[in-house]
Amino acid sequence: ILNVEQSPQSLHVQEGDSTNFTCSFPSSNFYALHWYRWETAKSPEALFVMTLNGDEKKKGRISATLNTKEGYSYLYIKGSQPEDSATYLCATNYGGSQGNLIFGKGTKLSVKP
Amino acid sequence: DAGVIQSPRHEVTEMGQEVTLRCKPISGHNSLFWYRQTMMRGLELLIYFNNNVPIDDSGMPEDRFSAKMPNASFSTLKIQPSEPRDSAVYFCASKMAGQNQPQHFGDGTRLSIL
Numbered sequence: 728i729l730n731v732e733q734s735p736q737s738l739h740v741q742e743g744d745s746t747n748f749t750c751s752f753p754s755s756n757f758y759a760l761h762w763y764r765w766e767t768a769k770s771p772e773a774l775f776v777m778t779l780n781g782d783e784k785k786k787g788r789i790s791a792t793l794n795t796k797e798g799y800s801y802l803y804i805k806g807s808q809p810e811d812s813a814t815y816l817c818a819t820n821y822g823g824s825q826g827n828l829i830f831g832k833g834t835k836l837s838v839k840p
Numbered sequence: 841d842a843g844v845i846q847s848p849r850h851e852v853t854e855m856g857q858e859v860t861l862r863c864k865p866i867s868g869h870n871s872l873f874w875y876r877q878t879m880m881r882g883l884e885l886l887i888y889f890n891n892n893v894p895i896d897d898s899g900m901p902e903d904r905f906s907a908k909m910p911n912a913s914f915s916t917l918k919i920q921p922s923e924p925r926d927s928a929v930y931f932c933a934s935k936m937a938g939q940n941q942p943q944h945f946g947d948g949t950r951l952s953i954l
Contacts, residue, residue, distance in 0.1 A: 771931075
């Protein structure tokens with residue numbers, strides 16, 4: 728059974744702090760790793776999709792790295808702002824390009840002003 | 841682009857009633873996914889379609905749940921008869937072909953079965 732683990736489960740930081748969290752996944756039969764940002768009362772919004780070992784993606788103050796050999800990805804937020812408060816989900820897919828995503832339970836980030 | 845459109849946004853009904861949730865995927869997307877979000881289990885996949893054909897329905901909890909995709913622009917998730925434990929937020933998502941493509945989620949339907 729494919730299992731995607733995220734840690735920590737929740738995180739509280741002060742505005743301006745930089746933070747990071749982890750997504751672990753089975754490295755065998757890897758196809759792609761997705762990160763989503765999910766604000767309360769809204770729907771998940773795609774941040775990054777990464778497929779190659781060593782991939783690094785960046786969007787503003789948020790960046791992500793991928794290690795497919797050891798099965799983990801890090802998400803970094805530089806200089807956290809209150810509007811970064813959300814649950815960050817990672818997911819990986821199996822079954823090729825048509826396969827579904829298996830989501831982790833997410834890391835809930837709260838940024839205090 | 842209107843995004844993935846789900847209806848209704850909220851549904852409150854009594855147990856035993858039939859519930860139908862609707863989804864219009866983004867035009868040009870060939871895969872459609874139905875998810876259920878609960879506190880206990882997080883976001884879990886119920887079923888997904890590729891080119892209107894159901895590919896994996898192993899996440900559908902019981903025979904009371906059924907899903908159809910009669911054409912590329914419409915899908916339904918039906919619960920009959922509904923039970924209180926079906927109360928959850930149901931999301932629909934769609935994506936273009938290709939493993940690099942992200943899924944685009946609708947705003948969800950918040951279902952409450954009394």
